[in-house]
Amino acid sequence: MSDERVRAGLVGFGAWGQHHANAIKVTEGVDLVAIAARSDASVGAAKEAYPDAEVYNDFHKLVERDDLDFVDVVVPSHLHHEVAMAVLGSGKHLLLEKPMGVSLDECDDMIRVATEKKCLFAVGHELRLSSMWGKAKSMIDEGFIGDPLYALVELSRNPYRQGADGWRYDIDRVGSWILEEPIHFFDLARWYLEASGQPESIYATANSRQKDHPELHDNFSAIMHFTGGAYAVVSQTLAAFEHHQTIKVTGTSGALWASWSGAMDRTRHPTFALRAFNGDEVVNVPIEKPTGELFELEDQISRMADAIRKDVPLHCSAADGRWSVAMCLAAEASVDSGRKVLMADYL
Numbered sequence: 001m002s003d004e005r006v007r008a009g010l011v012g013f014g015a016w017g018q019h020h021a022n023a024i025k026v027t028e029g030v031d032l033v034a035i036a037a038r039s040d041a042s043v044g045a046a047k048e049a050y051p052d053a054e055v056y057n058d059f060h061k062l063v064e065r066d067d068l069d070f071v072d073v074v075v076p077s078h079l080h081h082e083v084a085m086a087v088l089g090s091g092k093h094l095l096l097e098k099p100m101g102v103s104l105d106e107c108d109d110m111i112r113v114a115t116e117k118k119c120l121f122a123v124g125h126e127l128r129l130s131s132m133w134g135k136a137k138s139m140i141d142e143g144f145i146g147d148p149l150y151a152l153v154e155l156s157r158n159p160y161r162q163g164a165d166g167w168r169y170d171i172d173r174v175g176s177w178i179l180e181e182p183i184h185f186f187d188l189a190r191w192y193l194e195a196s197g198q199p200e201s202i203y204a205t206a207n208s209r210q211k212d213h214p215e216l217h218d219n220f221s222a223i224m225h226f227t228g229g230a231y232a233v234v235s236q237t238l239a240a241f242e243h244h245q246t247i248k249v250t251g252t253s254g255a256l257w258a259s260w261s262g263a264m265d266r267t268r269h270p271t272f273a274l275r276a277f278n279g280d281e282v283v284n285v286p287i288e289k290p291t292g293e294l295f296e297l298e299d300q301i302s303r304m305a306d307a308i309r310k311d312v313p314l315h316c317s318a319a320d321g322r323w324s325v326a327m328c329l330a331a332e333a334s335v336d337s338g339r340k341v342l343m344a345d346y347l
């Protein structure tokens, strides 16, 4: 279907779902044909914002349509499996927000059905599409720092939003706060250190300032070792201000340092920089295109459409999405036990 328009359905019209809707709207060659929301308020908001789309209060009705090329799922994390299974079961391609699932059984179930039905299945780790985090990856792959040995991926930010009905502050629905955002950083760390094999062990620690909910960790840090000898540090605090993310990657002959700052995560006016050291001199690497999750979200929709139309590879496959969940679950087990956890138990 190389020249045809791509018809998208969207399930979930909350804070991030509304950004997905806008990203679909602004993507060349993609039409937002149908939206499913839950509450009357969200259904009303979707109808008002997208009068050309059919809006349902039951996602099954959207999934039953036979004219959608893919469905974009942006609901609270504990519902990913249920909605994704319906989408894949209907034979439609799927773009599913992270975390892919809140357990590995859920991930395996979805992968099984996607394989049976021959569906494309992408997971919303959009940082891979960033002009800056992605540039760091291509420089590593091109050998700019030699063999990568170490990566630090770190975020300092303000507290999470509550989410509809407070799902993000309920461990049974969010899964864990590691699955909520550090999952992106585990994904980046594994991607950057790919040349050093796969993660083989994780040690993690965390604490909380939530008096009644110590299981929700505001501060979290992990050290993850790879089979080839490299290691990564993933660290996040939710007890800070604004949104400031850093990566530092070093190798046998050079180093990268990238940073991104905004008054909030969804700003279109961040400051960002990538500096690189080849063992000889430090250069500021030009980043022509702005980076930030709103920009990457648009690129993610565009990539999904290209994967459907032109067979280009997905930006993040279900296998990678499963790895990200596995690293988070292993980290959570390490926080709980105070011990190093082997990834072999999560493969």
Ligand SMILES: NC(=O)c1ccc[n+]([C@@H]2O[C@H](COP(=O)([O-])OP(=O)(O)OC[C@H]3O[C@@H](n4cnc5c(N)ncnc54)[C@H](OP(=O)(O)O)[C@@H]3O)[C@@H](O)[C@H]2O)c1
Pocket: 011, 012, 013, 014, 015, 016, 017, 036, 037, 038, 039, 040, 041, 042, 043, 058, 059, 074, 075, 076, 077, 079, 097, 098, 099, 124, 125, 126, 162, 163, 164, 165, 167, 180, 293
């Ligand atoms: N990749 C990223 O950078 C990124 C960023 C943010 C969020 N996320 C992920 O995106 C997902 C949604 O997060 P959010 O911030 O948008 O949460 P949110 O603001 O709470 O929105 C979730 C929406 O899902 C809707 N919903 C719940 N059950 C539904 C159902 N059965 N059918 C249709 N809609 C249903 C809710 O509807 P009502 O409004 O009617 O209650 C709500 O509007 C989460 O998995 C989160 O982890 C990813």
